[in-house]
Amino acid sequence: xxxxxxxxxxxxxxxxxxxxxxxxxxxxxxxxxxxxxxxxxxxxxxxxxxxxxxxxxxxxxxxxxxxxxxxxxxxxxxxxxxxxxxxxxxxxxxxx
Amino acid sequence: xxxxxxxxxxxxxxxxxxxxxxxxxxxxxxxxxxxxxxxxxxxxxxxxxxxxxxxxxxxxxxxxxxxxxxxxxxxxxxxxxxxxxxxxxxxxxxxxxxxxxxxxxxxxxxxxxxxxxxxxxxxxxxxxxxxxxxxxxxxxxxxxxxxxxxxxxxxxxxxxxxxxxxxxxxxxxxxxxxxxxxxxxxxxxxxxxxxxxxxxxxxxxxxxxxxxxxxxxxxxxxxxxxxxxxxxxxxxxxxxxxxxxxxxxxxxxxxxxxxxxxxxxxxxxxxxxxxxxxxxxxxxxxxxxxxxxxxxxxxxxxxxxxxxxxxxxxxxxxxxxxxxxxxxxxxxxxxxxxxxxxxxxxxxxxxxxxxxxxxxxxxxxxxxxxxxxxxxxxxxxxxxxxxxxxxxxxxxxxxxxxxxxxxxxxxxxxxxxxxxxxxxxxxxxxxxxxxxxxxxxxxxxxxxxxxxxxxxxxxxxxxxxxxxxxxxxxxxxxxxxxxxxxxxxxx
Numbered sequence: 001x002x003x004x005x006x007x008x009x010x011x012x013x014x015x016x017x018x019x020x021x022x023x024x025x026x027x028x029x030x031x032x033x034x035x036x037x038x039x040x041x042x043x044x045x046x047x048x049x050x051x052x053x054x055x056x057x058x059x060x061x062x063x064x065x066x067x068x069x070x071x072x073x074x075x076x077x078x079x080x081x082x083x084x085x086x087x088x089x090x091x092x093x094x095x096x
Numbered sequence: 097x098x099x100x101x102x103x104x105x106x107x108x109x110x111x112x113x114x115x116x117x118x119x120x121x122x123x124x125x126x127x128x129x130x131x132x133x134x135x136x137x138x139x140x141x142x143x144x145x146x147x148x149x150x151x152x153x154x155x156x157x158x159x160x161x162x163x164x165x166x167x168x169x170x171x172x173x174x175x176x177x178x179x180x181x182x183x184x185x186x187x188x189x190x191x192x193x194x195x196x197x198x199x200x201x202x203x204x205x206x207x208x209x210x211x212x213x214x215x216x217x218x219x220x221x222x223x224x225x226x227x228x229x230x231x232x233x234x235x236x237x238x239x240x241x242x243x244x245x246x247x248x249x250x251x252x253x254x255x256x257x258x259x260x261x262x263x264x265x266x267x268x269x270x271x272x273x274x275x276x277x278x279x280x281x282x283x284x285x286x287x288x289x290x291x292x293x294x295x296x297x298x299x300x301x302x303x304x305x306x307x308x309x310x311x312x313x314x315x316x317x318x319x320x321x322x323x324x325x326x327x328x329x330x331x332x333x334x335x336x337x338x339x340x341x342x343x344x345x346x347x348x349x350x351x352x353x354x355x356x357x358x359x360x361x362x363x364x365x366x367x368x369x370x371x372x373x374x375x376x377x378x379x380x381x382x383x384x385x386x387x388x389x390x391x392x393x394x395x396x397x398x399x400x401x402x403x404x405x406x407x408x409x410x411x412x413x414x415x416x417x418x419x420x421x422x423x424x425x426x427x428x429x430x431x432x433x434x435x436x437x438x439x440x441x442x443x444x445x446x447x448x449x450x451x452x453x454x455x456x457x458x459x460x461x462x463x464x465x466x467x468x469x470x471x472x473x474x475x476x477x478x479x480x481x482x483x484x485x486x487x488x489x490x491x492x493x494x495x496x497x498x499x500x501x502x503x504x505x506x507x508x509x510x511x512x513x514x515x516x517x518x519x520x521x522x523x524x525x526x527x528x529x530x531x532x533x534x535x536x537x538x539x540x541x542x543x544x545x546x547x548x549x550x551x552x553x554x555x556x557x558x559x560x561x562x563x564x565x566x567x568x569x570x571x572x573x574x575x576x577x578x579x580x581x582x583x584x585x586x587x
Contacts (some may be wrong), residue, residue, distance in 0.1 A: 008460070015418060015463040016425070017456055018444040027460060030518060034461060037519060038407040041477050044484065051479030054308050054338065055486060055535025056294045056560060061337050075185075075201035079429035088427050093439045 002032045102127045103264040104582050107173060107321035110267050114172040117161070121172025125154035125216050128174040132218060132265045135585055138246055141260035143179045143237050144187055145219040150174065153216040167214030169324065175215035176266035178223050178257045181206050181312070182301040190303045191225040191235040191253075194424045194431045194450030204301025205333045206270050206312050213328045218266055222256030225452045226421065227277055227305045229253050230524040233515055234454040241511070242285060243583035244550055248508040251281030251524075257315045258285035262551075264582045268316035268325050272302060274309045275409050276503075276528025279540035282315055283503035283553025286542045286579065288322040288570065289315045291528075293560045294535035295340035297326075298333030306416035307338075309409075309532040317581045319541060319570045323347035326563065342561060350564035351571035356391030358569060360384065361496025365402035366527055371505040376552050379544030380502050383554040386543075386576030387500070387569060395495050399488040404481050405530040406522060411465050411478035412533070417455075418462030424450060457518060482533050489534045489557075498569045499557040501527050503540040507550035527555060537563045541570040542579045551579070 008028045012019045019027070070076065073086075082089040102124060105113065113119045129147050136142050157172035182188050182200035184207075189195045203211070210217070224234040232240040232255030240255045242248040243263035250259040254271025258281035261269050271278045273291035282289025290313040297312045304310060314325035327348060332341040362384070367377065388394060426432035426446030433449050436442035451459070465474035492499060504524055514521040531538040537560070540553040554573060558565040 003464070007464075011460055011464045011467060013444075014467060015459050016422075016440070016443045016447055017451070017459065018441075018448040027457065030457060031460060031464065033519060034410065034457075035464075038411055038474070038478075041404060041407050041411075041481050044401075044404060044481060046477065046480035046484070049480040049483050051476060052482040052486060052533075053479060054294070055482075055533065056338070056340065058295060058338060058340055061334075063334070070201070072201050075199070076428075079198060079201075081426055081430070081432035090427055091436050091439050091442045 003028060003035060103131050105267070106318050107170065107267040107316055108324055110173045111170050115166065121154040121157040121216060122151070124172060125150050125174050125218065128218050128266060135263055135265060138241065138585070139243055139259050139263055140238055140240050141222055141256045141263065141265055142219040143189055143191070143222045143256070146186065146217060149186065150216050150218045157214060157216065167212065169213050169328065171214030173215055174218045174266050175210055176218055176221050176257060176260050176269040177207060177210065178254050178269065178271045179220035180223060180227060180272050180303045181270065182303070183207050183217070183220065186220070188220065189237070191223040191237065192450065192452070192455070193236040196236065196431065198429050200301070202301060205298035205335065206302060206329050209329050210270060221254070221260055221269060224253035224255070225455050226303070226417070227253040227272055227274055228417070228454050228458055230276070230280060230521055231514065232256060233511065234452055236452060239511055242508045243585050244286060245508065248510050248550070251284035251504070251508065253277040254315060255281045258282050258287055258289065261285070261287045261315050261317060262583045263585055268314060268321050270312055270325070270329060271315050272310055272312050273532065274305050274413060275532050276525040278313050278315060279528050279538055279555055280504050280525060282540040284508040284551065286551025286583065287315055287317055288319055288542070289313065289540045290322050290326055290563070290566070291531060291538045292326060292330060292563060293537045295338050296330050296537070296561065296563070298336040298339045300333055300335040304420040306413040307420060308416060309413060319351045319567055319574045320348060323351045323567045345564055347563060347567050351567040353568045354390065355387055355569055355572040358387070358392040359395050359495065359497045360387050360392045360569070361395050361397035361492055361499045363397050363399045363402070363492065363499055363501060365399050366501040369505070369526070371523060371526065372502060373506045375546045376502045376506060379552040380500065380554045382577060383543040383573045384500055386573045389576065390572050397492040397496050397499065399492055399530065401481065401484045401488050402530060405485055405533060406526055408478045408481045408485060408533060409529045410461070410522060411474050412482065414458040414462030415465045415475045416462070418459045418466065421455070421459055485530055486534045489536055493559045497558065498565050501555045501557070503527060503553040503555040507546045507552055531557055536560050537566060539566040539570050541573050543573060543577055544579065
């Protein structure tokens with residue numbers, strides 16, 4: 001199942017991956033081959049099958065809704081690529 | 097044992113020697129660090145070696161022991177960690193450029209447990225980027241080599257851990273397994289690797305790839321060592337909502353039990369494929385004979401949906417990965433692209449620069465499989481087939497206590513041999529992937545060598561939370577087929 005160049009670029013935008021021209025074409029070929037392979041699943045009739053999201057069903061555990069502060073604030077902020085005081089600085093969010 | 101070089105001791109032997117004060121942790125740790133210094137330039141099993149931290153941990157262990165305290169069962173013994181487990185204050189990269197300078201502010205649950213058991217951590221092991229790969233070649237930090245033949249790959253994604261254990265650059269290690277990433281490299285490096293039942297080991301602080309499949313587990317040179325290490329890292333942790341609260345049995349005792357009467361199932365689909373090397377088949381048949389010679393009985397079983405497992409996995413795992421890896425946006429930690437004019441451009445360029453080809457490919461497949469108009473046809477379909485694959489195992493375990501299969505279709509392949517074709521690379525995990533989809537546990541145990549001297553492993557699978565049965569069967573194979581434990585590498 002061939003996917004188009006436009007689809008590759010659309011998916012890359014959704015995934016927030018900037019793609020150079022050459023890479024888009026290579027990915028289009030590779031993704032088409034992989035999607036061709038996985039289409040074999042269509043041979044199975046799964047109309048009455050319940051999907052599995054987790055193999056070991058444990059239910060949803062509940063906990064009290066209480067704040068538990070993380071002790072080492074500085075260790076968190078120290079990883080910031082760009083920091084201003086206690087904030088993570090980013091490029092402008094609202095574009096022209 | 098007195099004449100054996102210390103690095104060749106098993107994990108349990110080393111722990112006993114420290115406990116009985118036959119060797120100090122400083123000496124033991126020093127021997128391992130010296131071995132890493134001598135051999136790792138060739139093998140490249142470590143992304144980060146921690147000589148100062150390990151030496152300080154060893155010194156602290158010795159001091160505490162002098163005062164009469166032992167931290168736990170591995171007091172003073174070097175145990176390595178795949179670089180996917182967060183280590184507080186120590187760089188944790190997940191094999192990726194995007195985390196090349198990430199210093200976790202907390203320890204993973206596995207890290208806490210290994211340290212609480214008294215282990216010294218000599219370093220962080222190399223891995224395929226974000227655990228996506230079967231050869232450790234996708235690591236941003238360069239490939240690891242197989243200690244049995246340096247022109248070959250060690251398997252992956254926990255290839256660094258398996259290679260480090262096989263080359264005695266640690267006594268054991270903890271890896272992770274999403275589709276075979278512990279068992280396949282263990283098989284290719286001639287060591288024991290365990291993928292526990294989903295929920296047996298906490299995933300807290302273990303960097304996520306595919307959350308419904310990921311599970312941490314031990315890699316060691318003997319079945320008993322792997323059993324002891326699983327006993328340490330298993331158990332309930334409230335910080336992982338999928339971690340299961342049931343008691344941890346005595347795995348070490350299970351490794352000693354007889355196999356008489358054990359029903360060993362041979363899933364016929366695992367032996368029919370064209371890709372299975374005759375040498376691997378012959379070695380696995382020896383493992384089977386070892387079991388039947390000790391009184392196990394053979395039953396033939398069928399897992400009819402086996403041929404659909406790879407497709408199912410290559411939709412579910414990338415879908416979950418595309419969601420998990422959305423967090424790497426260059427805002428709070430990790431790599432950030434320079435000079436972007438807006439936020440979206442910054443994120444898109446950060447991710448393009450920070451992720452390697454295989455990771456990008458899987459993010460793209462996953463994003464496509466989850467995108468509007470395709471969700472039901474791809475992701476939804478795969479989740480339904482996953483139910484069929486689980487059902488196959490449920491049925492097989494009515495007739496059998498344990499299933500015996502090859503771990504990997506071939507011994508270790510050469511570096512670069514499969515990097516050009518993603519689908520061919522994916523086929524290395526054909527026997528290990530169904531286990532993750534079903535959530536059940538599996539082990540790879542060495543069962544022989546190829547004519548070229550490359551290790552071969554046999555895989556055993558059991559019902560959920562029956563790791564004891566795996567250790568019993570693997571122990572019986574190990575006793576009958578003693579194989580060389582440490583790769584013959586010279587410094």
